[in-house]
Structure formats: C-alpha cells, structure tokens
Amino acid sequence: MKAIQVHEFVEDFEILQGNDSLMSMNNNVDKPVPKKGEILVQVQACSLSPGDIIMVHGNLIFLHEARPFVPGMDISGVVVDNNGSKLFQEGDGVVASNGVSPVGGMAEYMVVNENEVVLKPSKVSVQEGAASSSAITARNAVMDNVKEGDRVLILGGSGGVGSAAIQIAKTHAKASFVATTSTQTNLCKTLGADQVVNYREENWWEMDWQGGQKFDVIIDTVGGGNFYGRAPFVLKTGKQGGKFVAVTGDDTRPDCRTVWKGIKFIASMPWRPLYTSLRARTYPKYILIMPYDILQGRKQVLEWMQEGSLKVPIDEESPLPFTADGVRAAFTKVASGHAHGKVVVTMSTSN
Template sequence: MKAFIVKKYSKKEKLQLTQVADPNITENQVLVQIHSAGVNLLDSLIRNGNFKLFLPYKAPFINGHDMAGVITKVGAKVSKFKVGDEVYSRVGDHRIGTFAEQIAVNEGDLALKPKNITMDEAASIPLVGLTVWQALVEIANLKKGQKVFIQAGSGGVGTFAIQLAKHLGAFVATTTSSANTALVKSLGADLVIDYKTQDFAAILKDYDVVLHSNREAKILEDSLKILKPRGTVVSLTGPPTPEFAKEIGLAWPFRILMGLLSRSVRGKAKKLGVNFNFLFMRAEGSQLQQITQLIESGIIKPVIDRAFPFEQTNDAMTYVESGRAKGKVVIKIK
C-alpha cells in the first residue's frame, strides 16, 4: 500500500510517499481501508520530534492520527464491528499511521461513522472532538449557566468546542480575527474578541473555564487571571504536569522534569486559587460514539476549510502549520 512516512525526526524534512507492506491485524483489531484522513498540528509536532521523550516512534513510521473508512477485515475477538462497517477514529498513541491506504485499529479506539456526514467530514472530527470532550466534559465538568473562554474559536478545536459548550448550556467567549467573526457567531459564540485589536484579559472576568491553546506565556498567565475562584484552565499546549506524567505511566525522572517545567504556572494558579490542567488527549471509542450521537442529531456540525488530494499531504500539513485554517483540513485517500 501507499503511505506517507517520517524517515527521521526533523522540522525541515517532508513526509515521503512510499510503498509499504499492508498491515496485519491482531485478534482485537480491525483492518480499515481509509477513505479520508484528518490533518492536525499534532502530526507536525510528532514529525518534528517535540514529543519523542515521552511518546517515541522508531523511524521510519507512518504519520497521521485521524481517519474515516470502511472495515475490510476483523480480528477473532472483535465483537462490536463487522466487515463493511463505516467507521472513524483518532487511532491510539504508538499505533498512528492514517496517512496511508489502510490501517489496523484497536476495536476500543473505533466508533461507527455518523450516518449524516461524508467521509471527509468524519475524518475531521475524532482528534478535535475527543480533545474538546475530555477538556470540557471530563476535566472541567462544564455546566449549564457557566462561562467558558475558548481561544482561537475559528480553528479546528475552537469550532468544535464552541458547539459543544453551547450544547452544554454555557456562555461562550472566544477570540478570532474580524474576518472570522461571522463564522464563530454562527457556531454559537456569545462574545467574540478580535485578538488583533482587543485584549481578552481586559474584557473577561469571573470565568469558570478556559480552554487554552496559545503558546505565549503571557496568554497563559492572563488566562489564569480571568477565572473565578476554583475555576479551571485546561491547556492543550502545556507545560505538562507531574499528574500528566503519572497518568501516562512515565518513570519518576520524567515526573520530576515535568514538575520543574510546570512549577511556575502551577504556583501562579495556586496563588490565585484556580486550577491548571494539561491535556494530551487519548483515543477513546466510547466517547467518540457519544460524539456520533451529537452529530447525527444535528447538534454539532463539522467545519472543513479544505480537502487536499492524498499526494498533497505535505501541502496540507504546511497549511495547517500556517494557522490560517478555518475549521479542519483533511486529505482524500480513496
């Protein structure tokens, strides 16, 4: 089969399209013929080696985390899916490889594709959908009547987060450029801040939750300050915490390292009486199935900026890295 591989960790080296062996499946896996794959900034960070200390891959390896496709083979112990099922997934860590024609996926990482959307739309959902679900539902426990600040509302995570937060009954503030104001308002944003001309820290006060996705230290510090007491920042960009290291089973030296990396922000959060959490989302088919129900009921709609041909996967990654995408970017494989 054809696949795009990472030959070595590098920010400069492009993925290489090559012929590789078809995947084999275990008794708990299914083989999926991939129709579409979502493209995420995480794919670039994995290629660059940003996470190789705690999430190592032995090069060469196939990149890509999101996909939608059709099951062509099932393992002996698979009970929830059958050949011919249309499925989608954010495949598990250490089992990535969706920039390819086929992939073996653990049964527990899969969900049936929503019936009312296309393969391209389905491929755009899993990583951002699970990220938002785990941030707002699992960690923050966002409730009706609470206030949430979602940074970068027109991006892949932001467009999904606004819709889920509104479904949960929250008041939603977000940042975007003036060009994207209409988009985020159409998704349900109540208060839109133009990040180019306005300072969110001077406008927002007493928020319950912040979904943080910016890499600037000042943005993180300001995010803590706009919370009410016992409010929660869920950060997608870090710094990682000792709790995160323990959760994924890292040895004590990594826990110490991550404690040092996050000491400053955890100290500031404690002083303000608020909570800081780092989220590195995990594959979870059961949560994805709940997201399927929201999509099929029309509560959440996928937002796609562009779909690239499979051969232009590197161009798709470059476009995502530019930060200009409105919603998600996908590649069409079949």
C-alpha cells in the same frame, strides 16, 4: 499499497513542500496485517492534529518511530478484514484512531485495535468522521469543567478543538455566555459564540467584559504566550470557582528529544495544578487536559454530529488530495497554527 513516509524529522515545516527527502509518497509499501484484536481498515480520509505535528517534528523521544514511518492517526474508512472480530463486520463504515501513537493513517490501509473503533453514523461524511477527533478533546474540556449558567472564554475558536468547544459549551453544557478569540468572526458566531475578539486587534485580558464580569472558565486551545499568567485579569479565582483549562500548554512544541529532557518535562506537569490549588484565593485553578475516555468520547461526539447538534468545520483548503504535495501542504497548514477548522486528506470520495 500507497503510503506517505517520513524519512527525517522536520525542523521547519515551511521547507516541507516539494521536499521528498523529508516526506514522500511510496507506491510499494507492504499492506499491514492485523494481529489478534486488530482489524484492517481501508482509509477514506485522515485528519491531522497538533499531535501529528509533534510526531513529525521529532520533539518527543518517547514517540520516536523507526524511519521511514507513516504519519497520521485519525481516520475514517471501511473495514476490509475484521480478523474474526465480533464487534465489526467487513464493509462497516468506521471512525478510528491509532491510540496514542500517531502513525499509520496516511496510507491506503491501516491496522487499528478494535477497541479504538466506532461505527460511523450515516449522516456523518468520511471527512467529518476523520475530523471528529478534536471534538473529543473539546468534549472532555467542556463537559468536565463547565456547568449550566457559566461564563466561558475559549481561546482559539476557529481551530479543531475550539470550534467544537464553542458548540458544546453553548448547546450541551448550557453556558450562559460564550466568548472566543479568533479572526473568523462569522464562523464563530455561526457556531454559537456570543462575542468574538479579533486577537490581532485587541488583547482579551485587557478588555472590560460586560461591565467587568469575570469568566467562570477559560479554555485555552492555543497555548504559548503565558495565557495563564494573564487570565486572573478576567477570570475568577479558584476559591470563586474559576478554572483555566489548558488543552495546550505554554510550550506548544516542548523539547523532549532526550530521555532526560522528557523526564524533566513530565515531572514539571503536576507543578502548576498543585500550586494553584494551594493558592486558590489568588489564582484560578489550573487544569491540564490529558487524553482519556477516548472511545466513549468518540461515540458521543459522533452521536451529536448525527443529530446535528455538533458540526465539525473543515478548513477551507480541505479536503486535500492524497498526494505527496497534498499531504505536505496539510502538515504545513496545521503547523502554521492558522487552520480554520480541521485539515483533512481524502483517499476516497465515496461515503
């Protein structure tokens, strides 16, 4: 089968385009064989997320794969071998992920655990199905932390998580006011944002939001820039119910290329949530979103997409073709941090 292979970890994604020594197409990769509890899916579309960038960058030693490896984990496709599964039949259109290991998706076929698979609703395209993974993160960030009537600020409203978070906060959590930072004003307002701040022209932490009213929740989908340190200017304290929900941490590409660095990074993660809980009179509560409830989240997100209450914007340059140049362009776009919606590679035009 055809598959994209990563030969070396990519330090600089700007030099990835045209570089076969780092990432290339192999037309003769063995088709994967499902083991017990797994099914074989013919991939029709694969979307990329920051997790895929971290995997290809090689920053996390715990996710190092033997090279060459096939990148990508979030797919939509058709079951071609159900391997005796009682949940799925051959020919079923499905949406799936490879769990926490972002490998295998940029290929014509991918083996997935049947517990990571959901039937694709009829009104959801294969591109939208593959792109739905970021909406699961948005669903967890919003539905667990935003209550009806809350004022919410979403940092990064045009990205995969941010665009879904706007809609979920307004439609499903019933927030009273949703603001976001983005250069894509029309897109964010179409999704339901009440106010959009162009971060290139204004600093959200310096603004007088509706006469000084502070937010109940800030959801950070951007990371970096010490945004939590600036949040108290516009966000309620923890004692007042204020929450800073971090989808991405201060370091968007942590250096965990050795076991020791990885242990230090993991050990540091509980520090800020604990500290802000103890200092709730002064600081907002800090909440770091970790992957959980993925299967149920995928089902709910796809149900919302089927009924039309959630749309997953696709980046204007997507879907990209399943070629070496197309996939390298997809990785470069996501790594730049300037994708407007989800970046998707299409292997098949059928739905």
